[in-house]
Amino acid sequence: MQEGETVRIQTRDVDDRTAVCRVAGELDAYTAPELRDALVALVELGKIWVVADLTELTYLDSTGLGILVGTAKQCRQAGGDLSVACARRNLLKIFQISGTQEILNVVADVEAATARLGELCEAHSADSGEEAT
Amino acid sequence: MQEGETVRIQTRDVDDRTAVCRVAGELDAYTAPELRDALVALVELGKIWVVADLTELTYLDSTGLGILVGTAKQCRQAGGDLSVACARRNLLKIFQISGTQEILNVVADVEAATARLGELCEAHSADSGEEAT
Amino acid sequence: MGERDAGTVKMVLPGRPEFLLVARLATSGVGLRADLTVDDIEDLKVAVAEACTNVINHAFDDSVKAADRVIKLRMSVGNGEMTVEVEDEGRGFDPKELERSKRNGLDGKGGLGFGLMQELTDTFRVESAPGSGTRVIMVKRATR
């Protein structure tokens, strides 16, 4: 694939509340609206546990970060969360220096991201449980 | 490898008169002098049967063509020849529209190029033989 | 190579998102000629794109005609470093406001762009004033 050949987005349901959104290519202010629309649609469909699979993403800047952070907030407001799968050095640096590694639950791959959401879900249920008692 | 990360040239002896010169990356007026020097050195060392392996070359224009044609002539003057191995569509188009496919003995891979030089060598010996009789 | 082959590339791009790619590709090309590493080039691409994205998002009032919304880029190579200037003739702003917006970070409105530019380059400077356009100057040193 040639550099700049736009962004490619694929979403895949894991269960009725969980989905994986795979974002490949380059994510900048030109291609970001496509991702924003896809993620908004996902959350509106009730997928409040979202894995953002960026393992095939080659470029990311503050516009893409803004969309990921915004989606993470939406998910959390709805009782879910978002986890980013990413192992590319130049992208990890962007998460790191923007201080978004924790808020976006950045881990190395989709498996780890799914596991991370599982943990968060359990912690969440436990919290709700505590609240209920 | 990133686009434009210059040209990479490797030469390998097949026998005392034959060599394969592998040219990877992009060959333009900036990187061409490196190839010209490598090919001149090869012919000066008596390698007059040259395979130019361009199977990993991604860019070629008239400057590179000029060097290949010049080397082919030098080889022929010394009693040898040159054959280009190349299968990339955009490069084949350049050989085709410049009318250099035949003069450069363009074939798909190094094996075919080596075979082509073998044929030319035999034809050459046959010619010399005929002349001798 | 950096020292011998000093040179400057100037560009004028439409201030629209679809041309950010062209700014990044030009940064790659000049960066290779400045002997930057692949990692340094990736960093600088983001920094340049952030500056350009700011021009697109903030520089121009609605009154400015599309044809006049342009981004000027100047990339120069020499002395073992690459310098990029990103300039617009838009509304400008008071750089003192930056500190405030930076503190807001991701939770407030913005500040992230300039933060990334600063972290991803070796030298970073903003020249701007309300009404007189903006120029961002960034330097990346060749580390190899």
Place this chain on the structure above:
Amino acid sequence: MGERDAGTVKMVLPGRPEFLLVARLATSGVGLRADLTVDDIEDLKVAVAEACTNVINHAFDDSVKAADRVIKLRMSVGNGEMTVEVEDEGRGFDPKELERSKRNGLDGKGGLGFGLMQELTDTFRVESAPGSGTRVIMVKRATR
């Protein structure tokens, strides 16, 4: 996209071989925005590089200072095509000479560059005259 997003990118590059890469990368970026196919972009990259190589090889007398040896590029997108103009303020030449040099082909001195430009683009034109610089105008239509 081509029609809606018309736009022009202007560049000034040093007339030296190491910046040919920047011209090619910019061609790629604008070509993608013009909806050219990957194959068409590869063709146009060669055509643009040929025009730039000519500026480097032929446009300037030794008397011209290095800083004045520049290549001006203008790439525009719109109406389902991409137009590239490559311009210099060098010595110029009589385009009528071209036919002669073309006939020489690879066996004579040159003619190959313009031949490739012509074959690799949909429209190709040279404007030049001795003493007044050269401009090459090339158009590639988006076929998808």
